Amino acid sequence: IAYHKNSTIIICDTEGLMSLEESGSLFDNQMITMAILSSNLVIINHKGELSSNVEDLIGMSLYAKIQIGGTPVKSKLLFVLRDQTNRDLKIFSQQLNKLKDNLQEKGSFLKVSIDEELDIKSDNIRLLPSAFTEDINPDYNIEQRWRTQTFPIEINNLRTNIFLSLDEQIQQQSQQKCLCKTFDYLYNKLTNNWKLIDDLGGSLLECKNLYALSIQNDLKEIAQKIIAEKSKTLYSQCKDLLDNELQKQNELSPVIYMKSTIDYGTKLLNDQTTIFVHEAIDEFISQTQQSYYARTRTSVQNNIEPSIRNTQNYLQQLFVEDVYRAIQKKMAIDFEKKLSKLAKRLTKIKDNEQQ
Template sequence: MACSHLVLINHKGELSRQLQDLLEICLFAMQHLKVCRIQPKLLFVLRDQHDRSSDVHGDALRLMRKHLSEASKHLDIRLEDLVSLDPGSVFLLPSAFASDLDPHTGHERRWSTELFAQDMFRLRRKIFGTGSSNTIGDRFGEEGAPEFSTLSDWCLHAMSVWRGLDRYGPNLLHYKTMQEIEVQRELEEAVKHIGSQAINGEHGLAAETTRLLDDCTKRLNVGAKSEQVDAEFRSALGALQDACAAKCQAELGRCLQARRATIP
């Protein structure tokens, strides 16, 4: 998506939830990598379609656009700022081959259909029409995307995108759905809140450690043996740390249990 004005998504069957999840993760990666200054146009090429009327996949495309828009809101960006997805973004293709029994031999015979060939030519015209220089210049502007002005500039841009994916991809693309990303964010926020309360809250680790340090300092000032005070300080500090860790784990367990109850 970051290296092309037009992205062909060759898919067998209907627009599915799995395909939508994949696109949501792509949007998430595009937003975080910051390597794309254009809005690539998506074109779904759906193969093996028996009913190819214009309204067949209209509802599915509108539903996908709705979900992608909601996903982009979680990224604090509009869908239109990432990709272009219009009502004409679906191209339906029939099966490439037909089969029947040979009346002379009784064996199955397969052949390529003329209908598929004609539709493929229509798809090519649509692709070249979308990707023509005039169309690209009108929609994206050469000045706004200099990395697409020459082949050399595009190669440098593609190399830069690849380096970004190679460096940050494992941390961005290992998610399967946007729900996983949202759960990860909720978990991070919960851990931060629990840790902050356990350390800086009333009777937290910081306050208890300060009191322990003050007590040990007073004992040293009145002549207590430093070796004994040091040993007791280390023991008490370890107990405070263990108690704080146990409290954090218990609170995190309650948060996770409450979160699981909300998952359908």
């Protein structure tokens, strides 16, 4: 917690992204998404130049923010690049503009403007020299290392820039009434944001970048079309087959009718579904032969069979219900026939007694 003017500042640290301890894109994507959803100002402290890894993380957090929706806070991203020997801001501003253009291009399928979701301007960048320098002592021929005088000066400048950025964000957010007024409100906001991220699911946030996500979405779209077509045909054809089977078995006794019909219908439905599953997978593979689909294809393909089997389960449930209704109807008819015969017999006995 820090204090600035009349504001209380809550500082949250992700403890480093792209680390070996938490290797994998899911953790990194969750952390940066949490930061962007919850913060007015996100400081990206990075060594060296703006890398593709930074671009990928921001891209996935942008996707998650859009998917979650309902987050009025437009976070400002401030890039702090350490250990810079050449601190020509113009060069790095061009890199930042390029990063932003790449995000917009790769995220075109999201159909949003980055400027509407994130504050990434060309001047949102600060360059820091190395905190230490080293050289060989010519007298003793040993390596010496010492703290530079430039670094603390630049740190103070960075501190000033951070507070200026916070002032801008506070002014904007206060107009939109998005500032946290109490710690209870902040706690509820943070826990709710994490729940939203968790509900989004690992399968989406495990993608390393927007390009991988677009490939996954393409594959899912292809699979969904095939699944919808096969499920519709499966339902239509098997519903007719099962209805015909109900009519064929109608002459048997109720107990035999129920067991034999359900067993036969279940086997028929399973056999037909298996055929449709194989056809669907073959079609999916034939439509996704491109090399850029290779890495993601299997994970999407594995969802085809369960989706079609859902239609099988639904048909199975309907069929069993139809069988029970048919049995009830048959038993009711048989009971009426027996009552009719009994009534006729009683009438005949009564007539004989009267004679």
